[in-house]
Amino acid sequence: MSFTNTNTLPSFLHSPNPIPREPRLTADTAPVPPSATSPPARACDLLPPSSPSTSFLVNMQPIPPPDPSRYAHEDLDFTKKKTWSQEKEKAICPPASLEIITKAVGMLHTASLLIDDVEDSSSLRRGLPVAHNIFGVAQTINSANYIYFCSLQELQKLKNPKAITTYAEELLHLHRGQGMDLFWRDTLTCPTEEDYLEMVGNKTGGLFRLGIKLMQAESRSLVDCVPLVNLIGLIFQIRDDYMNLSSPEYVQNKGLCEDLTEGKFSFPIIHSIRSDPSNLQLINILGQKTSDPDVKRYAVAYMEGTGSFEYTRQVVNVLIDRARNLTHSIDEGRGKTEGILRILDKMVI
Numbered sequence: 001m002s003f004t005n006t007n008t009l010p011s012f013l014h015s016p017n018p019i020p021r022e023p024r025l026t027a028d029t030a031p032v033p034p035s036a037t038s039p040p041a042r043a044c045d046l047l048p049p050s051s052p053s054t055s056f057l058v059n060m061q062p063i064p065p066p067d068p069s070r071y072a073h074e075d076l077d078f079t080k081k082k083t084w085s086q087e088k089e090k091a092i093c094p095p096a097s098l099e100i101i102t103k104a105v106g107m108l109h110t111a112s113l114l115i116d117d118v119e120d121s122s123s124l125r126r127g128l129p130v131a132h133n134i135f136g137v138a139q140t141i142n143s144a145n146y147i148y149f150c151s152l153q154e155l156q157k158l159k160n161p162k163a164i165t166t167y168a169e170e171l172l173h174l175h176r177g178q179g180m181d182l183f184w185r186d187t188l189t190c191p192t193e194e195d196y197l198e199m200v201g202n203k204t205g206g207l208f209r210l211g212i213k214l215m216q217a218e219s220r221s222l223v224d225c226v227p228l229v230n231l232i233g234l235i236f237q238i239r240d241d242y243m244n245l246s247s248p249e250y251v252q253n254k255g256l257c258e259d260l261t262e263g264k265f266s267f268p269i270i271h272s273i274r275s276d277p278s279n280l281q282l283i284n285i286l287g288q289k290t291s292d293p294d295v296k297r298y299a300v301a302y303m304e305g306t307g308s309f310e311y312t313r314q315v316v317n318v319l320i321d322r323a324r325n326l327t328h329s330i331d332e333g334r335g336k337t338e339g340i341l342r343i344l345d346k347m348v349i
Helices: 052-059 068-072 095-120 137-158 161-187 193-217 226-246 248-254 258-262 267-275 281-288 293-305 308-331 338-346
Strands: none
Touching (some): 095 137, 095 193, 137 161, 137 193, 193 226, 193 267, 226 293, 226 308, 267 308, 293 308
């Protein structure tokens, strides 16, 4: 089965509302304007007028501007299967158990970054060459998989069957989310915002939930922190997408606008593409996975023009306010919110 032709895919693999895929424009047929300040040409002017799918895209009406305030109240639990009990679980963890959980989750996180760098063809991680560019892809994959099982072995010390079940559940969520992300990238399929939120709830949220659910399984407290970490996972990923395209610190640590080189459909990119589906410039830049800094700066200028960075900032800040309110609600006046609130303050953009 070829993943380069989405028409041959079974229905369950299709994104619910994808942007129809167009042939990628080459440098010969669609030269990038020399200045990022030049007015962007519409993609319909660059494609043959006889193309039926082009006509469809040109006539497609842009979606109404999304309202970021919806993030203040909508359900943000995007794991399709509710794998944890609705019953209040546990939150305060004995020191010995906490040490085991901290070590196991840290190992899993490191291993997942090794795999992520391979799958994203990254060059830098925190300003240093990625592991697979030093030790090779095969050795890096094998080492990361080995650490997955070392982490599982560490959790067996808890002698709590629920810990093993939780580990398996969240690793399944993590790989489902990563699979969605890779599928959109490799088939040049722009997901909806809801598709993206589901992906993040599985991929990024999985690691956040794992630590909390393991601590709750080892605790006698009835405080349920899972909804809060679901929110924090969402904030973290959307903010990371924003910083990847705008932060000088990210340029130093990961390279200029690495998500564009990867061809990743990040939160601001999805908003920008869907704000004007008839303009194919940004989706074609993604398809080329360019390393050209001028092309990247042009793409960023285009996204500024569609209001995508402003929208992303608004969404992040709405989610942070929601997380603050939930933190106070969970605390119930016990005065133990300082650490979480400090983290949330640092995430404001």
